[in-house]
Amino acid sequence: MATERTLTRARTRLDVPRSQSRSLLSAYDPEAFGRLSERVARFLGTGRFLVWMTVVLITWVVWNTSAPPSLRFDQYPFIFMNLGLSLQAAYAAPLILLAQNRQDDRDRVNLDRDRRQNERSIADTEYLTREIAGLRMNLGEVATRDWIRSELQDMLKELEERQYAQLRAELRDGLPAHEEAVDAVRDQRDGGPRP
Template sequence: MAPDRLDQPRELRRTLRPHYDPEAFGRLSERFARFLGTARFLVYMTVFIAVWVLWNALAPRTLAFDPYPFIFLTLILSLQASYAAPLILLAQNRQADRDRVQGEQDRMAGERNQAEVEYLTRELAGLRLAIGELATRDYIRSELEHLLDEIHASPDGRGRPETHSRDA
C-alpha cells in the first residue's frame, strides 16, 4: 500500500454509516421547527386530534383506528414530541451560531465606526484650529473699514500720514 500523498485527494471509502449533509439536515430542522411554531400547525394538530377522538368515540368498534381508543394516539403524539424537541434544539443551536457570528461582525463594525468617528473628531478639531487662524469676512470687512477711516483721516488722502510716508 502506497503512503498517503498530500498533493492528491483521498480515495472515497465505502462505509456502512449513512452519509448525510449536516447543512441540509440543519436547514430541514429549521424549517420543521419554524412550522411547529405557527398557528397553522396548531390548527392542523387540533383538527387531527379532534377527528381521531371523534372517530374513535363515535365509530363502530370494527371501524375504529384502535381497539383501545387513545393508546395509539398517545404513541403518535409521543413520537412527534420526541422528534420535535431535538429538531427544535438543533434549530436553536444553529440560530445561536448565526447570532454569535452576527454579533462578532457587529462588534467589529462598531470598532471600525468608533475609530472612524475618533479620526473625524480629530480632523474636525484640527480644522477648527485652522479656521481660528483664518481671517473671517467680518474681520476683513472691519479691517477695510478701519483702513478707509485712516485714508480719509490722513492729510494727503493717500492713507499714510506724511511722517510715515516712504516716498520721502
C-alpha cells in the same frame, strides 16, 4: 513483499493522494439536515400546525367514541393517540433545539459582524472629529471676510484722522490749505455734511 513496501512508501508520500476509505454508514450532509430541521421547527411553530393538530385529535377522539365498535381502532384511554403524540414530541424537541442552535450560530456571526462594523464606524467618527477639530484650529488663524472688513474700516478711520490732523496742522502753521478739503474729511469722519 517488495510490492507491500512500495505500497507502504506510496501511502506515506505527500504527493500521492490517499484512497478514500469506505465506511459502512452512508455520508450525510449536516447542512441539509439542519435546513430540514429548521423547516420542521418553523412549521411546528405556526398556527396552521396547531389548527391541523387540533382537527386531527378531535376527529380521532370523535371517531373512536362514536363510530361502531368494529370500526374503532383506539379504545377510550386512547393509548395509540398518546403514543403518536409522544413520538411527535420526542422528535420535535431535538429538531427545534437543532434549529435554535443554528439560529444562535447565525446570530453570533451577525453580532460579530455588527460589532466590527460599529468599531469601524466609531474609528471613522473619531477620525472625522479630529479632522474637524484640526480645521477649526487652523480656521482660527485664517482671516475671515468680516475680520478683514473691520480691519479695513479701522485703517480707513485712522487714515482719515491722520489726514484731518495734517490739514489742521497746515492751517495752524499758516500753510495754504483748502477749507473745503478739511470740511470733506471732517464730513467723512463724522458720517455726513454738517448743516
